[in-house]
Amino acid sequence: DTGVSQDPRHKITKRGQNVTFRCDPISEHNRLYWYRQTLGQGPEFLTYFQNEAQLEKSRLLSDRFSAERPKGSFSTLEIQRTEQGDSAMYLCASSLISRTSSYGYTFGSGTRLTVV
Amino acid sequence: RKEVEQDPGPFNVPEGATVAFNCTYSNSASQSFFWYRQDCRKEPKLLMSVYSSGNEDGRFTAQLNRASQYISLLIRDSKLSDSATYLCVVIFNAGNMLTFGGGTRLMVKP
Numbered sequence: 001d002t003g004v005s006q007d008p009r010h011k012i013t014k015r016g017q018n019v020t021f022r023c024d025p026i027s028e029h030n031r032l033y034w035y036r037q038t039l040g041q042g043p044e045f046l047t048y049f050q051n052e053a054q055l056e057k058s059r060l061l062s063d064r065f066s067a068e069r070p071k072g073s074f075s076t077l078e079i080q081r082t083e084q085g086d087s088a089m090y091l092c093a094s095s096l097i098s099r100t101s102s103y104g105y106t107f108g109s110g111t112r113l114t115v116v
Numbered sequence: 117r118k119e120v121e122q123d124p125g126p127f128n129v130p131e132g133a134t135v136a137f138n139c140t141y142s143n144s145a146s147q148s149f150f151w152y153r154q155d156c157r158k159e160p161k162l163l164m165s166v167y168s169s170g171n172e173d174g175r176f177t178a179q180l181n182r183a184s185q186y187i188s189l190l191i192r193d194s195k196l197s198d199s200a201t202y203l204c205v206v207i208f209n210a211g212n213m214l215t216f217g218g219g220t221r222l223m224v225k226p
Binding site: 031033035040041042043044045048055056091093095097105107108109110112 | 157211
């Protein structure tokens with residue numbers, strides 16, 4: 001598989017439950033990004049990693065949101081105590097960054113979360 | 117004010133028509149510019165990069181006006197398969213995070 005994989009594709013959860021999504025980037029990519037997209041809007045940046053380091057997390061929507069990339073490969077995004085407003089598509093992307101260039105910014109198919 | 121603004125549309129055009137989308141961005145220090153295409157319930161996919169000199173890829177032409185902080189996309193000879201949402205995207209900083217506009221929906225009709 002040469003693309004960005006996200007799991008699950010769909011998640012329905014009850015309000016107040018915790019959910020965790022997984023993203024497997026393209027293997028040679030060193031950067032991994034999480035975005036959220038609500039209906040009728042463009043994707044909104046949440047956080048990103050370079051290898052295992054989380055370099056930007058101020059855009060995470062609240063302290064209920066957290067992300068990890070423990071070994072610099074796959075990443076997880078967790079939402080605690082879900083609310084109906086968390087219903088959205090959660091997109092992961094990866095890219096390869098060198099000192100001079102950026103390559104191959106690629107999105108996964110997303111995880112669609114519905115909070116009922 | 118949003119960092120990247122687009123007319124949400126929808127633009128309803130007949131096959132063969134020429135259609136143009138516009139986008140404005142607020143940060144004058146913006147570094148890179150793109151148009152992405154997103155089909156319904158799918159992920160965004162890169163359509164083309166946008167350069168100050170303008171660039172063309174088949175029926176698609178993109179232009180950037182840094183002085184006016186304005187980006188455009190022109191689609192000639194529209195096809196039914198062009199129906200999608202077109203997202204204007206800007207990179208503001210070295211983190212390479214994409215900042216998206218809200219998207220412009222295009223519907224091409226027979």
